[in-house]
Amino acid sequence: MDISWLGHSSFRLRGNSTAVITDPFSESVGFAMPEVTAPLVTVSTDHPHHNNAASVKGKPYVISGPGEYEVGGVFVLGLSAGPSSAGATPNTVYLMEIDGITVCHLGNLAQPLPSSHIEQLRDVQVLMIPAGGHGTLGAPKLAEVISLLSPRLVIPMHYSVPGLAVELDPLEPFIPQLGIEEPLRQQRLTVTPNNLPPSVRLVILGEGA
Numbered sequence: 001m002d003i004s005w006l007g008h009s010s011f012r013l014r015g016n017s018t019a020v021i022t023d024p025f026s027e028s029v030g031f032a033m034p035e036v037t038a039p040l041v042t043v044s045t046d047h048p049h050h051n052n053a054a055s056v057k058g059k060p061y062v063i064s065g066p067g068e069y070e071v072g073g074v075f076v077l078g079l080s081a082g083p084s085s086a087g088a089t090p091n092t093v094y095l096m097e098i099d100g101i102t103v104c105h106l107g108n109l110a111q112p113l114p115s116s117h118i119e120q121l122r123d124v125q126v127l128m129i130p131a132g133g134h135g136t137l138g139a140p141k142l143a144e145v146i147s148l149l150s151p152r153l154v155i156p157m158h159y160s161v162p163g164l165a166v167e168l169d170p171l172e173p174f175i176p177q178l179g180i181e182e183p184l185r186q187q188r189l190t191v192t193p194n195n196l197p198p199s200v201r202l203v204i205l206g207e208g209a
Contacts, residue, residue: 013103130159
């Protein structure tokens with residue numbers, strides 16, 4: 001599976017026979033959503049910075065809340081995770097399985113995960129975490145989530161980059177607080193069951209690489 005960061009909280013997860021776009025954003029974030037096509041879109045928060053499914057070509061199936069789904073061979077579990085950093089708007093955490101890899105997108109997680117969610121997410125291998133603060137969990141609490149879930153790869157999202165019109169903190173001060181060794185920086189990431197690291201590794205994609 002190939003993982004590309006499209007900006008803000010949006011990723012393209014491309015498997016052998018399908019693709020998923022997470023949290024497509026509107027131009028109100030400060031720049032345009034890249035032109036992408038996918039059969040499946042997940043929306044963590046009903047806010048223009050996360051719910052611009054209309055920008056994704058291919059007439060995708062849109063998942064925008066808790067539940068169990070299977071679309072095009074992709075299993076998706078959506079878990080309600082309280083209000084998001086966007087205010088009272090609910091946040092949904094998604095667990096997806098593509099090509100034998102389990103990926104969890106925390107959305108705008110603003111409060112610790114309950115123990116029941118930790119149990120359901122404990123098999124996650126790739127964890128996407130909001131890193132820009134301003135309403136989302138801070139680094140110490142996110143470090144606790146990482147410790148509880150024990151993913152192999154952690155990918156930050158939702159942080160300040162050039163051109164962003166949203167008030168978020170930059171990534172660099174956040175990194176040391178996670179207590180993970182020096183991050184790997186690259187434009188995109190290819191993940192297979194055979195190339196996962198033996199212990200947790202921080203990977204910075206795209207703009208932050």
